[in-house]
Amino acid sequence: MKVIQLSALIAGAAISVSSYGFELTSNDIQEGQKMPQTFEFSGFGCQGENVSPQLAWSDVPTGTKSFAITAYDPDAPTGSGWWHWVSFNIPAKVTTLKQGADMKALGAIELKSDYGVTGFGGACPPKGHGMHRYQFTVWALPVEKLNLDNNVSAAIVGYTLNSMAIDKARLTATYNR
Template structure:
């Protein structure tokens, strides 16, 4: 009886793993890389905000993604600081409706020229807003995420909040790839 029970447990565990993998948004092979920032490494001042007491270049980093799911019809990109002392993190960049044929962005990319929608960052300005953690607050993580989407256009306008955009992306993404860099002052 014990043998049968253990065998059933093994089958249940295997089935759970297979089901979890098939519903995961972290697509096998989907990858986000950059020539400007590296996983777990501190970003250069080039990517620091210009304002709020910071005086960096306020440029978005170069980003490249590969091996997106086959059914991808558009992309979204976000940059988020979960360590901001706000209770809700800090949205540095939210853009969607990036055409499916786009697989890289140059440093300081203008996403609106690609036909993408860029939202107002938590700084109150449209588009990318660089790192600017409070002085002495320690190292902050900056999570750059590319989202593969099954639609050409999200039914959201440029006035929607970053939280609503994040909710929408989480609810419908068919794949994600993330690159987390750090910064402190």
């Protein structure tokens, strides 16, 4: 019995180590820190510049053929969170996005955010609602293209990504007004 337990521990450690290698970083936003107003939405009572932050990822898992990026606020007072950005079919050669990235120029597909506009939609929590978390996630995918178009819901993309991703890396920044 001890041999089986040790084998399970070793297998679990190997899985954990590979998961921790894939990393998402940014020159613009930091883990657990409040984002600058540059990344606030322009509309819905918010007056930011509504540009996406610079993002970079490293230690890409073997077998990655494309990426997806999502930005999600689980603290939005909707009962279902708020999708700020969903983009997929990002070529595997891309490992950096500049601030205000043009996803179409990369050949990627972007969905409408929950604001109803295509592309990145910055932070805009209700005034006085407290600090919100903004989860920027890059997903390593085993296919070059998802068999989805820009009319699919963010929930379907989220389901698809969770069902097939090789790995994901997340950076969570915060924002309040």
